[in-house]
Amino acid sequence: MIRDCFGTRVHLHDEYALPLVVETFKRYGFYVDRYGVETGSRHTWQLLASQRDMLALMLRFRPDIVGILPKVATILCEVKCQSKRRDEFFVEFDSWLSACQWDRASNRVMYAFVDLCESVAYACWVSDVTPSLVIIPRRFDYEEQRNRIIQCFPWVAFRLIDHTSGSGTPFFSINKHEPFVKLLDDFIIDNLIIPNEDDSFDSQYTEDE
Numbered sequence: 001m002i003r004d005c006f007g008t009r010v011h012l013h014d015e016y017a018l019p020l021v022v023e024t025f026k027r028y029g030f031y032v033d034r035y036g037v038e039t040g041s042r043h044t045w046q047l048l049a050s051q052r053d054m055l056a057l058m059l060r061f062r063p064d065i066v067g068i069l070p071k072v073a074t075i076l077c078e079v080k081c082q083s084k085r086r087d088e089f090f091v092e093f094d095s096w097l098s099a100c101q102w103d104r105a106s107n108r109v110m111y112a113f114v115d116l117c118e119s120v121a122y123a124c125w126v127s128d129v130t131p132s133l134v135i136i137p138r139r140f141d142y143e144e145q146r147n148r149i150i151q152c153f154p155w156v157a158f159r160l161i162d163h164t165s166g167s168g169t170p171f172f173s174i175n176k177h178e179p180f181v182k183l184l185d186d187f188i189i190d191n192l193i194i195p196n197e198d199d200s201f202d203s204q205y206t207e208d209e
Helices: 006-027 042-049 054-060 093-106 142-152 184-191
Strands: 031-034 065-069 073-082 088-092 109-115 120-125 133-138 157-162 171-175
Touching (some): 006 065, 006 120, 042 054, 054 093, 073 088, 073 093, 093 109
Parallel strands (some): 133 157
Antiparallel strands (some): 065 073, 088 171, 133 171
16 A cells, blocks of 8 residues: 655655546547646746635646547546545545636536555546535634635535644545446546537537527
């Protein structure tokens, strides 16, 4: 089992989880490219991190990859990974909020969850995810974080934990046994390789005759 510590999470994500997801999409004929903020300059990322507007949030947490199946489907995919033997995958609350904004324009934003212990990937639509419990590390701004979330999502419950490692930003978990979570291969076959005419540009934007 790969040891799970915050200092190696980026490495695990980029060197193990992303390639597994990319190769799975490629098996079904998708062209896949990196899309996350990591593809830009570090200076841009630092500036976005200090902003508080929604567009900055969307750019800072934009999904990791874009997948294109020519003339069939276009998707954005955020990749999460887990290197411990557990059923939950963790998602930063602001990352989910950003994904929801991207999804509003397309209804084609998804998560891929990679179990690094088993080398298995799962997937679901972002639109199927609704956090009910948000975990907030007790750092200097935890009350501000909690109040910000309550203003938009008053039904969400909270749990405070000690901030011993990691970024300290609010997060929640998604269980791989949720009914809307499928194996990545099954998700692609069931949802992506058959054209959906309702998603076409022409069906959404037509010129007045």
